[in-house]
Amino acid sequence: MQSFSEENYLKTIYHLGLKGSDKVSPTAIAEALKNNPASVVDMLKKLSDKKLINYDKKKGARLTEKGIKAAADIVRKHRLWEVFLLQKLDYGWDEIHDIAEQMEHVHHKELADRLDKFLGYPDFDPHGDPIPKANGKMAQTFKTTLFEVEAGKKYRVLAVKDTSPEFLQYLQKLGITIGSKLKVLEKIAFDGSMVIQAAKGDKVNVSRKFGESVLVG
């Protein structure tokens, strides 16, 4: 069993490993965790001893099979709890992350599976990130942004990429929430903006930035 701190490192290495194409270095980890690089080196040593990572100055930190399993489990729980908090407790998009950050560390062998079942086996969390399955695999992150879709069609809002209060308040003002239906009326080639209409809203023109922040399907 890992400590909270160890789990946070594993999670960070997992994310950095998937994201960046370059190696997962102590400085990168330190930056992500807002820790000191010296502390990171200590921890990398510890995680190496526990066979959760392989660390090599050249290649950076790499999760072992065991480490991947542990990290994916934490990410899985994090994202499942986010779904729970949003769907069941009616929390806002901007609040769920910090709470899930705590809940992901709750341990019990069947917890993730039971929660998954209770929530109806969701594939994505409310931020559009795929939820790892029990086997560690995850749905291909096939997110389409509103910006990419064709004019004239209807879509459903699946998630959002931006969780700033400003954006969320704007969405609220437009009557858009997760699950809302949107119709794309027109795409303006000039600046990437588009005219859309929410189920029970007026026609509005939204910016390219807006379009890129809304995930639909």
Next chain:
Amino acid sequence: MQSFSEENYLKTIYHLGLKGSDKVSPTAIAEALKNNPASVVDMLKKLSDKKLINYDKKKGARLTEKGIKAAADIVRKHRLWEVFLLQKLDYGWDEIHDIAEQMEHVHHKELADRLDKFLGYPDFDPHGDPIPKANGKMAQTFKTTLFEVEAGKKYRVLAVKDTSPEFLQYLQKLGITIGSKLKVLEKIAFDGSMVIQAAKGDKVNVSRKFGESVLVG
């Protein structure tokens, strides 16, 4: 904000304060937490400094207003999560305590209230213990054990007092679970045992110990 450890001390002092008639002493706390008394003394000093308790060798540890609020909040979350785990995730009576022990430390100002609402404002947890309300008050713990009831009447199982695997397996074997209806057919004065019949079960004679472990209403 308190650390996990501080929260566990507060919770323990809260419970010991309600239960026992005598003072909450370092040894009593140490025993409950399976800690060394010396460690307890350290922590009592710390909690005193934080104005969460008053400690006096004569009177023992007493929660301040602030301490009561903090402790009740933890207990509230613990018991609400127990209800969640049992009702929503279908965990067994014997498993929920340890998980709730972890979940009670998740912080967010509205969390308890939202969870409470989601669960339909339950008054008792699955072990029959009253759930503190948002204001810190709790329903009078008016638990009737099966042992105390009259013969000839029907009751509903509200909770259980004993959570040993042996007892829970026995219940399962008898087809009894939370919410089950029971009919008390006969009470045997000789040894306090009684003949009962579960909704879809046969007549069985159960011991006094059994009767005292089942809470009904």
Next chain:
DNA sequence: AATAAAAATTAGTCTTGCCTAATAAAATAT
């Protein structure tokens, strides 16, 4: 290749929360 800049590492410290051992204080028994 020499030098400057950035990254990694080591050494030493701090805080939290626990421990053991030793001592002081209080309660209980004789």
Next chain:
DNA sequence: ATATTTTATTAGGCAAGACTAATTTTTATT
């Protein structure tokens, strides 16, 4: 009232996980 036992407290240590400062190694620049 004194001796014994129990309880509380102090002192000193330890491990985890963070930090700063100093040093070494690596990478980039000229």
